[in-house]
Amino acid sequence: MRTLRQPAQIVxxxxxxxxxxxxxxxxxxxxxxxxxFPTRSYLTFALAIPFMQGAxxxxxxxxxxxxxxxxxGFLNRLSLTPLTGSALLSGLLGGAVVLGIVQAAxxxxxxxxAGASFAAGVPGVLVIVALAMxxxxxxxxxxxxxxxxxxxxxxxxxxFPVFFVFLFLSSMSLPRNLIQTDWFREVATYNPVxxxxxxxxxxxxxxxxxxxxxxGFGLAAAITVVGMLAASRALRTRMVRT
Amino acid sequence: xxxxxxxxxxxxxxxxxxxxxxxxxxxxxxxxxLFFFTAFAGGLSTVSHVPGFDFRSGYTAFQFVFVLxxxxxxxxxxxxxxxxxxxxxxxxxxxxLAARHRSAIVAGYALAAAGRWLFxxxxxxxxxxxxxxxxxxxxxxxxxxxxLALIMNLAAALWAAGVALRIxxxxxxxxxxxxxxxxxxxxxxxxxxxxxxxxxHVVASVNPATALLxxxxxxxxxxxADVALAFLAAAGLALLFSIWARGGMRRAERxx
Numbered sequence: 203m204r205t206l207r208q209p210a211q212i213v214x215x216x217x218x219x220x221x222x223x224x225x226x227x228x229x230x231x232x233x234x235x236x237x238x239f240p241t242r243s244y245l246t247f248a249l250a251i252p253f254m255q256g257a258x259x260x261x262x263x264x265x266x267x268x269x270x271x272x273x274x275g276f277l278n279r280l281s282l283t284p285l286t287g288s289a290l291l292s293g294l295l296g297g298a299v300v301l302g303i304v305q306a307a308x309x310x311x312x313x314x315x316a317g318a319s320f321a322a323g324v325p326g327v328l329v330i331v332a333l334a335m336x337x338x339x340x341x342x343x344x345x346x347x348x349x350x351x352x353x354x355x356x357x358x359x360x361x362f363p364v365f366f367v368f369l370f371l372s373s374m375s376l377p378r379n380l381i382q383t384d385w386f387r388e389v390a391t392y393n394p395v396x397x398x399x400x401x402x403x404x405x406x407x408x409x410x411x412x413x414x415x416x417x418g419f420g421l422a423a424a425i426t427v428v429g430m431l432a433a434s435r436a437l438r439t440r441m442v443r444t
Numbered sequence: 445x446x447x448x449x450x451x452x453x454x455x456x457x458x459x460x461x462x463x464x465x466x467x468x469x470x471x472x473x474x475x476x477x478l479f480f481f482t483a484f485a486g487g488l489s490t491v492s493h494v495p496g497f498d499f500r501s502g503y504t505a506f507q508f509v510f511v512l513x514x515x516x517x518x519x520x521x522x523x524x525x526x527x528x529x530x531x532x533x534x535x536x537x538x539x540x541l542a543a544r545h546r547s548a549i550v551a552g553y554a555l556a557a558a559g560r561w562l563f564x565x566x567x568x569x570x571x572x573x574x575x576x577x578x579x580x581x582x583x584x585x586x587x588x589x590x591x592l593a594l595i596m597n598l599a600a601a602l603w604a605a606g607v608a609l610r611i612x613x614x615x616x617x618x619x620x621x622x623x624x625x626x627x628x629x630x631x632x633x634x635x636x637x638x639x640x641x642x643x644x645h646v647v648a649s650v651n652p653a654t655a656l657l658x659x660x661x662x663x664x665x666x667x668x669a670d671v672a673l674a675f676l677a678a679a680g681l682a683l684l685f686s687i688w689a690r691g692g693m694r695r696a697e698r699x700x
């Protein structure tokens with residue numbers, strides 16, 4: 203409910219990725235003329251990027267909400283109640299899941315209206331929504347961890363550029379095999395964000411690519427597990443301090 | 445006149461001192477342009493193989509011009525954040541009580557914006573040269589490129605000052621930066637204008653930032669193009685936003 207009551211959290215997470223999609227899909231349409239580019243539509247190629255940007259907003263939203271609770275002393279008051287840590291974290295992540303679903307629905311609808319193709323059809327769309335939700339939870343856990351460690355909304359917001367670096371240094375704009383600069387291609391290959399984007403992209407462009415999906419879901423699940431463990435541990439430490 | 449200069453230089457010194465002494469202000473100003481330069485020039489260099497791409501100095505120089513002008517514009521916008529913060533904390537009001545010429549306050553902030561951008565431009569240029577950027581233009585061309593970016597910096601600083609003086613709160617930040625962001629990204633960022641298609645081509649054709657980028661890229665490649673149009677557009681924006689900033693100062697005066 204808190205997420206839904208804050209348009210300032212929802213609107214940028216929807217508008218900003220759509221604006222970049224509009225600019226990049228038009229500005230880089232001619233990149234599809236490059237030999238071996240996987241599709242003739244840069245819009246279809248780029249439609250995977252908003253899902254990743256949405257996941258990054260999930261870090262900021264969940265992290266900022268929890269940091270505000272810490273700053274205002276609300277978490278201290280909660281610690282006096284029988285509420286368990288896992289229930290608290292799950293509740294906060296619920297907002298991220300809802301936002302993830304709303305984001306996915308908006309991105310897919312806009313993509314469809316703008317003329318993007320969906321090679322894997324309706325089942326592929328459902329898989330994209332599932333992956334978007336998992337990514338929202340995984341990155342939301344990172345937001346919670348940052349909030350619990352720092353206790354400051356400003357510090358959580360300050361991490362946004364760092365996450366943006368991961369996005370930009372990935373296969374976001376071009377397929378990895380078409381990235382000409384060696385060091386950039388190397389970084390993109392080791393960057394997990396590349397595989398999250400490529401999993402969604404495979405459903406849009408190729409159809410069903412087991413390897414891309416396994417890597418995407420595997421990494422999203424790993425981020426979720428690691429993020430949840432880190433957030434749980436940080437919550438315990440925070441509660442002891444409280 | 446000496447009072448005007450003293451006020452302007454005093455505010456410039458204070459703003460630059462804060463900028464250089466505070467990593468939270470200094471680092472984003474340096475890191476963001478470097479990051480955009482790395483991501484665009486490194487990650488998208490293959491785009492230079494698109495049929496019809498004929499920029500002779502290479503993709504690194506092509507993107508350098510965009511990032512340089514972008515850093516100039518955002519250097520101006522970030523100075524607007526400082527103005528808003530000063531007015532939020534009451535310092536701006538004290539400036540207005542102390543200054544005989546209140547336009548000197550805006551002039552001081554604008555000079556500081558130029559100073560902080562020159563620092564960013566120096567770092568960005570060194571990094572681009574280390575990365576192997578090819579410069580085919582001569583000294584006069586480069587003077588034109590940096591001069592154009594400096595006017596853009598002034599225009600953006602005056603725009604942000606006008607917003608900051610009207611809202612007098614850091615909450616006006618998005619209003620300062622979003623229009624600048626939109627104007628810059630609706631220009632030929634990744635490819636020259638003639639290779640753009642669809643709505644972005646239509647918008648970019650009437651976007652003043654397109655002339656700035658075309659002239660800047662012409663300067664760096666030693667093939668100046670659209671120079672008069674670019675300087676006219678930049679000077680026109682600076683003039684327009686000086687009126688806007690002056691109106692903002694009057695609004696701040698009325699607010700007391």
